[in-house]
Amino acid sequence: MHGDERAERIADFIEPLRVEPGSKVRLGRDFDPRDKAGLKKREGVELLRSGVELLAEYQQRLAAQDTYGVLLCLQALDAGGKDGTIRHVMSGVNPQGVRVSSFKVPSAEELDHDYLWRYAKRLPERGGIAIFNRSHYEEVLVVRVHPELLVRQRLPGHARGSGVWKRRYQEINDWERHLTDNGFKVVKIFLNLSKEEQRTRFLKRLDLPEKNWKFSAADVRERQYWDDYQRAFSRMLSATSTEWAPWYVVPADRKWFARICTAAILAHTLIDIDPRYPEVDEETRKDLRTAKRRLEQEAPEGLPADPYAARHPSAGKKKRG
Ligand code: ATP
Numbered sequence: 334m335h336g337d338e339r340a341e342r343i344a345d346f347i348e349p350l351r352v353e354p355g356s357k358v359r360l361g362r363d364f365d366p367r368d369k370a371g372l373k374k375r376e377g378v379e380l381l382r383s384g385v386e387l388l389a390e391y392q393q394r395l396a397a398q399d400t401y402g403v404l405l406c407l408q409a410l411d412a413g414g415k416d417g418t419i420r421h422v423m424s425g426v427n428p429q430g431v432r433v434s435s436f437k438v439p440s441a442e443e444l445d446h447d448y449l450w451r452y453a454k455r456l457p458e459r460g461g462i463a464i465f466n467r468s469h470y471e472e473v474l475v476v477r478v479h480p481e482l483l484v485r486q487r488l489p490g491h492a493r494g495s496g497v498w499k500r501r502y503q504e505i506n507d508w509e510r511h512l513t514d515n516g517f518k519v520v521k522i523f524l525n526l527s528k529e530e531q532r533t534r535f536l537k538r539l540d541l542p543e544k545n546w547k548f549s550a551a552d553v554r555e556r557q558y559w560d561d562y563q564r565a566f567s568r569m570l571s572a573t574s575t576e577w578a579p580w581y582v583v584p585a586d587r588k589w590f591a592r593i594c595t596a597a598i599l600a601h602t603l604i605d606i607d608p609r610y611p612e613v614d615e616e617t618r619k620d621l622r623t624a625k626r627r628l629e630q631e632a633p634e635g636l637p638a639d640p641y642a643a644r645h646p647s648a649g650k651k652k653r654g
Pocket residue numbers: 411416435436437438439466467471472475476482549
């Protein structure tokens with residue numbers, strides 16, 4: 334398939350998942366966790382495979398160009414499938430170009446700083462992809478659902494009044510704007526799981542001995558706050574889906590579908606950046622020719638001057654693109 338056509342298909346595929354900036358989201362009404370865009374699992378596996386290949390190729394170019402970085406934020410409720418999604422979607426990329434950071438309950442040191450500090454420390458470098466497994470959005474999700482967590486942050490009086498959430502949305506939007514303007518694309522994905530599918534997955538962890546380690550009684554307690562979380566997610570999506578860093582709501586009841594969507598969204602971002610291998614200038618090309626001649630002159634008796642070119646007759650004639 335032609336590159337532009339592929340790019341267009343990916344864009345069309347993820348369009349319905351994108352939260353229109355400025356729109357008011359109500360999760361239960363607007364997004365269906367069971368959706369699979371009419372795909373069959375078998376087709377999905379094939380799609381994911383080609384998506385993973387595409388990501389690998391683009392990541393190489395991103396690293397070579399060394400100008401842009403990508404930050405992928407993954408949010409979900411417990412058992413939403415963040416870990417598996419990361420494992421599958423990133424399976425083809427060079428581990429040197431990717432860094433995954435998981436954010437848990439903040440440490441004493443982290444609480445001693447402003448709330449964005451620990452996330453800022455894990456931002457991507459140019460040429461790299463950073464994945465946030467949970468992200469700065471926890472600061473308007475779990476912290477909003479459990480106000481005692483806000484108390485632990487020891488904010489000064491004027492900073493913890495009733496306007497705190499609105500202000501945080503604004504600060505997060507501004508921060509992401511700053512990152513985008515400076516070459517760091519921010520991609521945000523919410524894996525949208527249904528309450529019934531969460532129940533099923535918890536039970537699977539209890540039923541299968543090899544999954545027991547994944548079960549946490551705390552997750553079941555947190556499930557009691559389901560409606561509060563849905564509300565907090567809806568508000569967050571409404572307030573922080575921006576032109577420069579839109580949210581995507583990915584149906585997560587079918588793991589294979591969530592993975593395809595995530596790969597497609599990340600691919601779309603990279604295609605948009607369109608990273609190129611750096612062009613070598615004439616000066617450098619001259620140096621390369623000199624080095625090549627020198628190496629060729631070192632060829633032992635009876636062996637080809639350039640064994641690589643001898644084996645690959647078209648090498649050096651093709652333009653990289
Ligand atoms: P998994 O369970 O798959 O290992 P996880 O992301 O659920 O992954 P846990 O260690 O189970 O990891 O949970 C991390 C916990 O940390 C979550 O309950 C989350 O709500 C909490 N957390 C994350 N960020 C914050 C924060 N800023 N303030 C308070 N709690 C937070």
